[in-house]
Amino acid sequence: MVIIMKPHAPKEEILVLKGKLENQGFQVSVTDGENYCVIGLIGDTSKVEVGKIQANEYVEKVLKVQQSYKLANRLFHPEDTVVDINGASIGGSSDLAVIAGPCSVESEEQIVEIAKSVKKSGAKFLRGGAFKPRTSPYSFQGLKTRGLDLLKTAREETGLPIVTEIMSPNMIDKFVEDVDIIQVGARNMQNFDLLKELGKTRKPILLKRGLSATIEELLMSAEYIMSEGNENVILCERGIRTFENYTRNTLDLSAIPAIKKLSHLPVIVDPSHAAGLWWMVEPLAKAAVAVGADGLIIEVHNDPENALCDGQQSITPKRFENLMCDINKLVGAGVRPVYSSANV
Amino acid sequence: MVIIMKPHAPKEEILVLKGKLENQGFQVSVTDGENYCVIGLIGDTSKVEVGKIQANEYVEKVLKVQQSYKLANRLFHPEDTVVDINGASIGGSSDLAVIAGPCSVESEEQIVEIAKSVKKSGAKFLRGGAFKPRTSPYSFQGLKTRGLDLLKTAREETGLPIVTEIMSPNMIDKFVEDVDIIQVGARNMQNFDLLKELGKTRKPILLKRGLSATIEELLMSAEYIMSEGNENVILCERGIRTFENYTRNTLDLSAIPAIKKLSHLPVIVDPSHAAGLWWMVEPLAKAAVAVGADGLIIEVHNDPENALCDGQQSITPKRFENLMCDINKLVGAGVRPVYSSANV
Amino acid sequence: MVIIMKPHAPKEEILVLKGKLENQGFQVSVTDGENYCVIGLIGDTSKVEVGKIQANEYVEKVLKVQQSYKLANRLFHPEDTVVDINGASIGGSSDLAVIAGPCSVESEEQIVEIAKSVKKSGAKFLRGGAFKPRTSPYSFQGLKTRGLDLLKTAREETGLPIVTEIMSPNMIDKFVEDVDIIQVGARNMQNFDLLKELGKTRKPILLKRGLSATIEELLMSAEYIMSEGNENVILCERGIRTFENYTRNTLDLSAIPAIKKLSHLPVIVDPSHAAGLWWMVEPLAKAAVAVGADGLIIEVHNDPENALCDGQQSITPKRFENLMCDINKLVGAGVRPVYSSANV
Amino acid sequence: MVIIMKPHAPKEEILVLKGKLENQGFQVSVTDGENYCVIGLIGDTSKVEVGKIQANEYVEKVLKVQQSYKLANRLFHPEDTVVDINGASIGGSSDLAVIAGPCSVESEEQIVEIAKSVKKSGAKFLRGGAFKPRTSPYSFQGLKTRGLDLLKTAREETGLPIVTEIMSPNMIDKFVEDVDIIQVGARNMQNFDLLKELGKTRKPILLKRGLSATIEELLMSAEYIMSEGNENVILCERGIRTFENYTRNTLDLSAIPAIKKLSHLPVIVDPSHAAGLWWMVEPLAKAAVAVGADGLIIEVHNDPENALCDGQQSITPKRFENLMCDINKLVGAGVRPVYSSANV
The missing domain is CATH 3.20.20.70 (Aldolase class I)
Incomplete structure (x- = not known):
């Protein structure tokens, strides 16, 4: 899962979100792009509630890498x-x-x-x-x-x-x-x-x-x-x-x-x-x-x-x-x- | 309800359909247009199965005048x-x-x-x-x-x-x-x-x-x-x-x-x-x-x-x-x- | 072309519209249904401006029988x-x-x-x-x-x-x-x-x-x-x-x-x-x-x-x-x- | 820009793509997820031809972070x-x-x-x-x-x-x-x-x-x-x-x-x-x-x-x-x- 932060998201808010995701058991990487900071999640994200992350007011959008279906996959x-x-x-x-x-x-x-x-x-x-x-x-x-x-x-x-x-x-x-x-x-x-x-x-x-x-x-x-x-x-x-x-x-x-x-x-x-x-x-x-x-x-x-x-x-x-x-x-x-x- | 017959629908097939509809209690009018013969139905058509009429191979299409909902209408x-x-x-x-x-x-x-x-x-x-x-x-x-x-x-x-x-x-x-x-x-x-x-x-x-x-x-x-x-x-x-x-x-x-x-x-x-x-x-x-x-x-x-x-x-x-x-x-x-x- | 008039369209307005369409050279039939009065047009309607008819405040809707394309038809x-x-x-x-x-x-x-x-x-x-x-x-x-x-x-x-x-x-x-x-x-x-x-x-x-x-x-x-x-x-x-x-x-x-x-x-x-x-x-x-x-x-x-x-x-x-x-x-x-x- | 590689994309193909992108002037990160390897691009990607990357047979999909419009942005x-x-x-x-x-x-x-x-x-x-x-x-x-x-x-x-x-x-x-x-x-x-x-x-x-x-x-x-x-x-x-x-x-x-x-x-x-x-x-x-x-x-x-x-x-x-x-x-x-x- 890839999380794009808003252009002017404060550094501390990014760290708070990072900590929260790590507490859920994910390996988290933070990369500063030209205009957007991008957070990458490694782990089984099929059961993550995307809506919760999008509810964060500093999140621009969330891109899913992994499909949410497993048995049918x-x-x-x-x-x-x-x-x-x-x-x-x-x-x-x-x-x-x-x-x-x-x-x-x-x-x-x-x-x-x-x-x-x-x-x-x-x-x-x-x-x-x-x-x-x-x-x-x-x-x-x-x-x-x-x-x-x-x-x-x-x-x-x-x-x-x-x-x-x-x-x-x-x-x-x-x-x-x-x-x-x-x-x-x-x-x-x-x-x-x-x-x-x-x-x-x-x-x-x-x-x-x-x-x-x-x-x-x-x-x-x-x-x-x-x-x-x-x-x-x-x-x-x-x-x-x-x-x-x-x-x-x-x-x-x-x-x-x-x-x-x-x-x-x-x-x-x-x-x-x-x-x-x-x-x-x-x-x-x-x-x-x-x-x-x-x-x-x-x-x-x-x-x-x-x-x-x-x-x-x-x-x-x-x-x-x-x-x-x-x-x-x-x-x-x-x-x-x-x-x-x-x-x- | 208005039924458009195919351009070359035989006259006798049109009459057969007309008879069938009259038997269902509708008042039926047949009008010959320039290219299409048009059949008009008068009566409560809200319960007519449009699919049956469209199954007739001489029917081009069926146009509904009346809505199918009555109590909500x-x-x-x-x-x-x-x-x-x-x-x-x-x-x-x-x-x-x-x-x-x-x-x-x-x-x-x-x-x-x-x-x-x-x-x-x-x-x-x-x-x-x-x-x-x-x-x-x-x-x-x-x-x-x-x-x-x-x-x-x-x-x-x-x-x-x-x-x-x-x-x-x-x-x-x-x-x-x-x-x-x-x-x-x-x-x-x-x-x-x-x-x-x-x-x-x-x-x-x-x-x-x-x-x-x-x-x-x-x-x-x-x-x-x-x-x-x-x-x-x-x-x-x-x-x-x-x-x-x-x-x-x-x-x-x-x-x-x-x-x-x-x-x-x-x-x-x-x-x-x-x-x-x-x-x-x-x-x-x-x-x-x-x-x-x-x-x-x-x-x-x-x-x-x-x-x-x-x-x-x-x-x-x-x-x-x-x-x-x-x-x-x-x-x-x-x-x-x-x-x-x-x-x- | 079939024109559906509004349920309570006054008789005189229907006649005015009928006259107008006849003046354009169409053969026009008027049928009173259970709830709607329906006007049928016979003639080459491919060049009729549907919008004009729909602009009439007593018209419910207009159904086209004939396609508007002729050379491609x-x-x-x-x-x-x-x-x-x-x-x-x-x-x-x-x-x-x-x-x-x-x-x-x-x-x-x-x-x-x-x-x-x-x-x-x-x-x-x-x-x-x-x-x-x-x-x-x-x-x-x-x-x-x-x-x-x-x-x-x-x-x-x-x-x-x-x-x-x-x-x-x-x-x-x-x-x-x-x-x-x-x-x-x-x-x-x-x-x-x-x-x-x-x-x-x-x-x-x-x-x-x-x-x-x-x-x-x-x-x-x-x-x-x-x-x-x-x-x-x-x-x-x-x-x-x-x-x-x-x-x-x-x-x-x-x-x-x-x-x-x-x-x-x-x-x-x-x-x-x-x-x-x-x-x-x-x-x-x-x-x-x-x-x-x-x-x-x-x-x-x-x-x-x-x-x-x-x-x-x-x-x-x-x-x-x-x-x-x-x-x-x-x-x-x-x-x-x-x-x-x-x-x- | 985030590139998701196919689940079984060979390591060497990933490196080839990485090299190619670096030659275009991007800073490139490669992250191995649970099932997918993900390549991140940093730099101005607004002019990148996504189609070229998707043409690579080892690429699963490409997710854009940055919009392609700049003057209207x-x-x-x-x-x-x-x-x-x-x-x-x-x-x-x-x-x-x-x-x-x-x-x-x-x-x-x-x-x-x-x-x-x-x-x-x-x-x-x-x-x-x-x-x-x-x-x-x-x-x-x-x-x-x-x-x-x-x-x-x-x-x-x-x-x-x-x-x-x-x-x-x-x-x-x-x-x-x-x-x-x-x-x-x-x-x-x-x-x-x-x-x-x-x-x-x-x-x-x-x-x-x-x-x-x-x-x-x-x-x-x-x-x-x-x-x-x-x-x-x-x-x-x-x-x-x-x-x-x-x-x-x-x-x-x-x-x-x-x-x-x-x-x-x-x-x-x-x-x-x-x-x-x-x-x-x-x-x-x-x-x-x-x-x-x-x-x-x-x-x-x-x-x-x-x-x-x-x-x-x-x-x-x-x-x-x-x-x-x-x-x-x-x-x-x-x-x-x-x-x-x-x-x-």
Whole structure:
């Protein structure tokens, strides 16, 4: 950690601060620059409260050298994490993991039919919302526990592990029992109570990036889960909020190489929520593979116009089949980037 | 609602869509423009799922005329909402409501001393965090229920109603009993389960705008609370995330006249979290009063350098006293904007 | 164009506005909705000043149906534009166009060596800055006209057409004579005087998206050039400014399918400026190909550490060779999206 | 400047970099932290090309301690700059400077009438566009040189100094002769050729912040002008581009205290362009005064509905009169912040 003092900070105040930091166990160096005095801290600063130092009226600013996340940090855990889900795996040198299914579970016929179809096209996991976080209280809120039951039926019929979103810590026991991967949605990325409770389970957690979360904040939220003992965290880039409003969000594909460099956790891409437009899903999915994502999560609906949720961004099973065909060619071309501790 | 069809949408597809919408009870008009056919919907479209219509492959885009929030909408509720808190009030033509106190409750001495001090300077409510949402799991997470007890002590000593943040639906009963205004933090603005549960109480709720929430989304979150029956909602602008990083967030003061126009709910401003810099709190607080906010929430700490949280953005009781003196002059000058159903 | 009147707009004011619009030659329909009266305009509204209508105190808001750009609009020009540059072509079903070279021209040896090298790896155009827009007046500003001379030497030696940035209308004659593609940088995307003057030439113009320009604004800037008669416009996505600051900018790959749908103009991607990090150039370049860009513009430098400009985002000729090899495999896999008037 | 080396950077590479930096005249310190080796540079680093250092493959990141602007920096020029315009002044302890007038000059009657009216209400300067940067080539582009002539007429009639925007370096001689303050618009904030040419004059320059420019970039653009010898620079905050689109831009009032701390230059606020909504101009103007701006620039039009440009954000002379009355009360209340070298 590097502390820049104000230009005319009195020498004695600098010494007071130096003493205070040394008392906290840091090795402290003081360097007088041309205009600014700079204090360097050596030691584990990951738990230092930066705000306290910035509250000092003689401090100009504080620059962090070390990241605040440790368990999620590739620096301390160079090897890729591979998350195992009933024999299927995500991360490292695993095959591209494709998760597909409808935004919401609507009926047994719907979810089973879509599950069979996406499995046939090559999906390895089934997604489907049972509890739906909707901007409006008047929108369809999901079939709730009945939705979970229908997902289980679809799993029985197809063998596909199921992925679905949790919205409240009260549902954790039920989800642990019923679900294979528990998803934390973008709007709950910093619902820290929920993260901590999920950290106490050993279930794989699919953690989506918040709409305006930095990459560092996403990794800090993963750290919340991991610090409670659950290391099965899969990250997901799903678009961030920017000034551009032609698309609902702006898919940030640079986040993939960034996360691969900073962390050992797997990271997948959701092209459906990013753009919010079904006709963009295919090119964005291909781009996500080409940039090196560990997997994809794609909304597929057999009748988008009558979908109870997010029909505008769902593709049909037929389009999904074509997309999977293209993705296989892309993977087959051997150009998908490989990130590892050796090259990042 | 206005639906723009794609330039070459077949006539029969337009008629199919028209029929479908009429079956939903809308009066539908179809107008052929120079290049686009436009479908107009008359009726209550606040509950229409826009996504379903956009899923139609012949639809270019959908433009909403009517807002999706009804209970929070000034259109249907022209008079200002005034929230009563044990005799004190916020909103409408009430006096400027100033909430002050430390980021976190740290000890009895600390909270009581600050409470007395801010009361003397003119604050009408005491704030103090007991459960703290922190980006890092390694940061101080608050004194929790002990923090609530200390707040109650401070209330007894000063008579100031207390405001503190809730992080989990599991704590609602406790908060309803102990607290005067329950705060929902920016990171939980779209924690819909929490909002719904709070809607079932009748406690005043201080709802902070999410870091990347639009004004419309903030009002939709208020609608979640109100749709369960609790109309005591106070909104709070606290800075949004932008590309500018000199300040932690960018305080969006335009949101005040915008919200006053769109809604009848009171809205206050948090200059402390917005900038994240103690020396900006004073000018931003004055600007918030001048733009017409119904109140302020300000972090005050007797020893910012040793604060367990957010010391960098806390002002001392002495500075707070000076600020209140300036604010009184500002209010006294008679230039604070008055928004009412008649002039917005 | 659709005009939403305020809820309580007096009937007579609505009729006055209707009359005014009819006098401007529009067919006007007035529909009374549940809460809002809506006025629809039929006719060519691309030149209507929206601001004038919004200045009416009874107008709530104005929604545009039709885009303001006409010459750049695929609606009125369904076939892809293919820009020809001395026999090479960009756009439509042309081969992927790869432009490569250093940020700045530094010396004859440098530019000729790099030109030969990138040509060998498969680049079809040479880039190199002669006039450099730098944030700081104290940074290297380019070799200026001597830089242009050196680019011409490199062109003679390799046959590669040259691409370089113009910063002032005063240099247009010189650029028209010396250069094959004239680049307009992101910071000048709305330097309208420059755009108009370039519109009077017939040179291919490479128009970069501004750091905070919407897709619509980019197309409006293309329209400026085209409205003066020059239809040889190539667009370039190069990253937009967002809150994420791990990368310098956020590459918006969704802009590619969006532009392909809205316009017939070719669009290429600059992965070097987007991330500002050399080790991200390769994955982002592949993603750009997979999403369907018509080409790439990539910074290559033989000695990035001593580059006079942008060394941090330049890749070496060796890395460029490997990248071209991967890109060829990607193109060969046959999965690059094809956008045409038939499928967008 | 602080350079963080990659965790496993070889010792010899660190020494090579150290040597290189010492050869550039810096005093260099190397500190081994827990995980990162940190290199500190002492000396004038304002002209160092950060990119070159970041191009080194063993460098993790570079943190700047010193700002790159020197002439605009309060550190090296503690006293406030006061710009004199024919006897009127802006900055420091001058009276609040109010500039008012129409978006565009439209006719002699219009500009003279508005000039007289705003003068009567207390404006000290007249604004009016002659050359208009418009997003669309089909929108009204201003009366150009005839507009300048009409501004001169209005100046003769009222004595108010005139402020108008320049769009091309070719017009500088004319502007120097005709105009009192030359405005550089937001879209040209990084039109470096224009800035340099304006730096060669001694005219007061009103430099508007770009739509997505950071505060630091705004100061770097001021530095461009100042580095050529013209120190008469007035900065202007006019709203930045964010995800919120209820308002056209988001007025960033935190920028005022930030700029006052970082620089000695005067800074004014444009509430008209920020929100793009006439009914927000009044509260935002008051907030700008309360936050400590040195002045305001406000669009006033006698007939907004027929304005050739920006009618939606213009207020009438009557509203302006009321606003000036309120502003005088606000200033009279004695709460306007005073920033000086002593307290920032």
